[in-house]
Amino acid sequence: MRHISYALQDCYGCYDMNYEKLYIKAQNYENCDIISSLLQDSIFHIHSPSFHENNGCLRLLLNRFCWELTEESTLENSNDETFFRVHSGLYIDNVNSIVINDNFKKIKQDKYLNLLTMHVSSSEINILFSEHRSMCIKINGICVYLKDLHDRYPTSIQPKH
Numbered sequence: 001m002r003h004i005s006y007a008l009q010d011c012y013g014c015y016d017m018n019y020e021k022l023y024i025k026a027q028n029y030e031n032c033d034i035i036s037s038l039l040q041d042s043i044f045h046i047h048s049p050s051f052h053e054n055n056g057c058l059r060l061l062l063n064r065f066c067w068e069l070t071e072e073s074t075l076e077n078s079n080d081e082t083f084f085r086v087h088s089g090l091y092i093d094n095v096n097s098i099v100i101n102d103n104f105k106k107i108k109q110d111k112y113l114n115l116l117t118m119h120v121s122s123s124e125i126n127i128l129f130s131e132h133r134s135m136c137i138k139i140n141g142i143c144v145y146l147k148d149l150h151d152r153y154p155t156s157i158q159p160k161h
Contacts, residue, residue, distance in 0.1 A: 057091060
């Protein structure tokens with residue numbers, strides 16, 4: 001797989017290595033895979049989702065690790081371990097319904113989770129979180145946006161797998 005920064009050039013929207021904010025749109029599986037890669041290790045508060053049934057839009061607020069600003073060779077050889085995070089919005093249009101697994105229902109109200117991955121098909125988007133929690137979003141066509149809402153900020157902590 002190509003590095004994220006090169007793959008982003010194929011997405012709709014704005015992207016530049018010296019960007020202030022990322023804003024991309026995905027209408028196919030490949031671009032959704034890129035968004036999934038960008039969202040990996042995002043921090044998610046359980047009160048963040050907002051479903052607007054009248055226009056079929058699900059919105060999630062995330063604290064995203066900026067994987068697109070890290071180069072694998074830089075990470076291995078760098079003594080300067082400054083990375084970046086940014087508050088981002090994930091918008092999913094054409095939503096018919098949302099199904100959460102039972103683990104989601106048994107969660108404390110002040111809980112944060114890590115977003116692990118997002119799988120997309122023509123009829124649903126499955127978002128997997130830490131602690132065996134998941135959300136299945138039934139859709140009528142792929143239309144996903146990822147938008148950075150604020151300027152990125154530095155962090156010394158890189159997620160480890």
